[in-house]
Amino acid sequence: MRIRRSTLFLIVYLILLMLPIYWMLNMSLRTNADILRNFTLIPTDLTLENYRKIFTDPSWYSGYINSILYVSINTAISLSVALPAAYAFSRYRFLGDKHMFFWLLTNRMAPPAVFLLPFFQLYSTFGLIDTHIAVALAHCLFNVPLAVWILEGFMSGVPREIDEMAYIDGYSFPRFFGTVFLPLIRSGIGVTAFFCFMFSWVELLLARTLTTTDAKPIAATMTRTVSATGLDWGLLAAAGVLTIVPGALVIYFVRNYMAKGFALGRV
Amino acid sequence: MNKWEDNRAWLLVVPVFVIVAFSAIIPLMTVVNYSVQDIFGPGNRVFVGTEWFGEVLHDSRLHDALIRQLIFSGLVLLIEIPLGIAIALAMPARGWGVPVSLVLLALPLLIPWNVIGTIWIIFTRPDIGLMGVTINTLGLDFDHTASPFDAWVTVMLMEVWHWTPLVVLLAYAGLRAIPDAFFQAARIDGASAWSIFRYIQLPKMRGVLIIALLLRFMDSFLIYAEPFVLTGGGPGNATTFLSIYLVKLAVGQFDLGPAAAFSLIYFLIILLLCFVFYQALQNVGTGDKR
Numbered sequence: 401m402r403i404r405r406s407t408l409f410l411i412v413y414l415i416l417l418m419l420p421i422y423w424m425l426n427m428s429l430r431t432n433a434d435i436l437r438n439f440t441l442i443p444t445d446l447t448l449e450n451y452r453k454i455f456t457d458p459s460w461y462s463g464y465i466n467s468i469l470y471v472s473i474n475t476a477i478s479l480s481v482a483l484p485a486a487y488a489f490s491r492y493r494f495l496g497d498k499h500m501f502f503w504l505l506t507n508r509m510a511p512p513a514v515f516l517l518p519f520f521q522l523y524s525t526f527g528l529i530d531t532h533i534a535v536a537l538a539h540c541l542f543n544v545p546l547a548v549w550i551l552e553g554f555m556s557g558v559p560r561e562i563d564e565m566a567y568i569d570g571y572s573f574p575r576f577f578g579t580v581f582l583p584l585i586r587s588g589i590g591v592t593a594f595f596c597f598m599f600s601w602v603e604l605l606l607a608r609t610l611t612t613t614d615a616k617p618i619a620a621t622m623t624r625t626v627s628a629t630g631l632d633w634g635l636l637a638a639a640g641v642l643t644i645v646p647g648a649l650v651i652y653f654v655r656n657y658m659a660k661g662f663a664l665g666r667v
Numbered sequence: 668m669n670k671w672e673d674n675r676a677w678l679l680v681v682p683v684f685v686i687v688a689f690s691a692i693i694p695l696m697t698v699v700n701y702s703v704q705d706i707f708g709p710g711n712r713v714f715v716g717t718e719w720f721g722e723v724l725h726d727s728r729l730h731d732a733l734i735r736q737l738i739f740s741g742l743v744l745l746i747e748i749p750l751g752i753a754i755a756l757a758m759p760a761r762g763w764g765v766p767v768s769l770v771l772l773a774l775p776l777l778i779p780w781n782v783i784g785t786i787w788i789i790f791t792r793p794d795i796g797l798m799g800v801t802i803n804t805l806g807l808d809f810d811h812t813a814s815p816f817d818a819w820v821t822v823m824l825m826e827v828w829h830w831t832p833l834v835v836l837l838a839y840a841g842l843r844a845i846p847d848a849f850f851q852a853a854r855i856d857g858a859s860a861w862s863i864f865r866y867i868q869l870p871k872m873r874g875v876l877i878i879a880l881l882l883r884f885m886d887s888f889l890i891y892a893e894p895f896v897l898t899g900g901g902p903g904n905a906t907t908f909l910s911i912y913l914v915k916l917a918v919g920q921f922d923l924g925p926a927a928a929f930s931l932i933y934f935l936i937i938l939l940l941c942f943v944f945y946q947a948l949q950n951v952g953t954g955d956k957r
Contacts, residue, residue: 407759413757414768421786423796441797484680488679488680506941510695512889514931517917538690602780605891617779640778640782640786655766
């Protein structure tokens with residue numbers, strides 16, 4: 401009896417959770433005129449016109465390409481610098497290690513709005529404005545600390561004897577790290593990549609400030625179109641639905657490790 | 668845990684340090700630099716000392732925004748943490764329901780923040796949105812563009828909808844890490860569901876709940892895009908939270924000096940509150956542990 405009631409609660413919650421997303425999907429499959437005229441729970445007159453427009457208009461689909469590009473660059477940078485650092489934090493005691501760890505976390509607490517103007521100036525100086533690399537570097541601000549934090553949890557779960565054995569067997573550090581250690585924390589790397597992807601994908605304020613045209617993220621393209629064409633709800637909803645797709649794909653691949661990622665992490 | 672003592676480990680941390688320095692320390696120093704100058708144009712700056720800090724600290728609109736922000740973050744934590752724990756407890760431990768609910772839960776987290784705002788604009792439209800129409804059909808007078816109270820309700824609903832899944836994911840991860848032996852022992856003792864929760868599940872979830880609380884606190888304190896898109900900070904200033912006010916000041920009015928001073932104060936408030944939370948939570952519930 402108790403189990404049935406809790407399952408019911410979960411199902412009701414999940415349905416409520418899906419309602420706004422369903423509504424967007426519903427609108428994305430209708431024409432703008434239909435949306436404004438009729439209110440239907442289940443649309444009958446379906447059209448893929450909105451999606452066709454996004455996939456054929458470069459000003460729309462380039463937004464997706466830009467977003468995917470800088471998110472990928474950011475995930476690659478975050479992982480490659482966080483891996484050795486997380487190893488150091490999980491295996492060694494060194495001068496100022498605890499302070500360094502807390503300091504890394506404080507960077508996640510800085511309001512991105514604080515960094516808007518300085519970032520703009522800094523990247524202008526280096527001529528990086530409106531490039532994918534600029535956004536990718538800016539997003540390192542919150543992704544690198546997160547990556548170090550999650551990876552450190554996974555690495556601490558690997559017994560230290562494995563390292564000792566490898567060194568006795570004559571492995572050098574880079575060879576041990578690449579061929580023995582990394583395969584052991586594969587799932588941790590997957591989860592970290594997912595979280596880096598997620599936080600970089602959803603961030604808008606920095607991404608919009610650092611780009612004008614060539615690296616403009618899809619989320620910014622959406623806001624611009626809202627003001628320019630007088631609210632084409634159908635098109636907007638279709639673009640919104642498409643922003644969920646890449647994340648949903650990534651989550652499908654790491655679904656089994658996702659929960660584990662935080663359970664093993666530490667503050 | 669005993670670790671190797673070796674200061675050469677710093678070499679492994681250097682890449683992180685360099686990249687975070689580039690994206691955190693240099694910009695932060697620039698902010699400090701702005702905060703003590705009056706900037707009329709490039710090459711035309713006057714050192715003003717702590718004048719901006721004084722001005723910002725006496726700005727009544729900032730006080731209002733800060734109070735609003737504190738109430739908002741407090742409500743967010745009060746609603747999302749218990750709700751998240753309740754849902755995590757209701758989730759199945761194994762079977763096909765697990766991946767399905769995990770993927771569904773994660774969907775709202777993967778939507779760009781301003782798209783969230785856009786979804787909710789559509790969703791709450793009284794003429795064409797599902798929620799707006801439902802509320803109208805029920806005969807309630809609800810308009811988030813005119814009534815401050817309705818705007819708050821809408822922003823809170825959006826925030827709870829968007830971020831509770833993160834708390835659920837964390838709490839669920841913590842629950843799954845509890846060995847079955849604990850529950851078997853409790854069953855033998857004939858423990859009630861409440862005492863299982865109170866004496867086994869809650870203490871075991873402590874670690875992840877601290878993370879959840881800190882993450883939710885930080886992110887709700889920094890909230891910008893969602894309410895900005897949905898309400899634009901209005902009606903009036905009813906939903907102008909700290910970040911929205913800061914961006915208005917820095918970009919809208921181009922008052923770099925006060926905006927920079929504001930930023931630093933903002934950062935310090937978050938840092939201080941997180942530190943207090945962290946220290947307080949470290950001590951809660953450690954007494955009955957081991």
